Amino acid sequence: MRRFRYHLQKIVDLKSNEKAQAEWILSNALAKLKMEEQSLEQLHATRRSIEELLQESASVKISVAELGVLQDYLQYIDTLIKQKQESLLQAKQDVADKSEQLVSKMKDEKIWLKARDRSFAAFKAEYLRREQLELDEMAAVRFGKT
Template sequence: MKFRYVYQKVVDLKTNEKTQAEWMLSAAVGILQEEQLSLEQLLEERARTHAALQTEMENRAPMIKLQELQRYMDHLEDCITRKMGDVHRAELNVDSKKSVLNSKMKDEKVWLKAKEKAKEKFQHEMLLREQNELDEIATVRFAMRAR
């Protein structure tokens, strides 16, 4: 007789939910990495622009050129500020997805543990049945030899 868990569909559902939570976490981590990369690029651009501004000031460039570079620097600062907010939101999203995944993992573990206990109980009952059958066979043989 084969073990069949009554709540196997629930176990499968919990496993699927955990897998989906893993995918969602993976996607959130990907977005976070993209945001961080974008922020790094903005910071590098700001450093390059700052160096260009310093060079232009040393070369006594026209005021219009310096003002243009300064406006671009201001724009980059605004972009960096916004991007830092995006990175922060992405980090919060990753934390949220981690929390959901932990919850799903615990849920799945509870159901897997219940299945394991049910299987152990089933195996114990099967061993008892087999032992009872063997005992009955031995009793019958003993009774037949006694006659």
């Protein structure tokens, strides 16, 4: 049997590589999203601990200056939380964009794989047709000799 050789195999390989690259890019975007989420959670935990300190300050003697510093720090943490929430939204949008790109690359690869499969099916059908012709010819020659 003659070997099947798809004349557009390099394009199929390219599309597979593009899909693999899109998967890698999405993986990086997901890792960044997870880091942003963890960072935001740490900021919330810091904020909760500062609020606890402020509540405890009512029962413990604390200077007005220290109280002001805690209030300023709480406002600073709130600002950081707002910035981190914006970063988190951007990271989520980035993940959505990268997911969309991956889906597009997967569809593109699938189209080229189907084209290769159709080409292989045509090759196989032609091979089987030729083989049948050879068998028919051998049968005709054998029938003619007897």
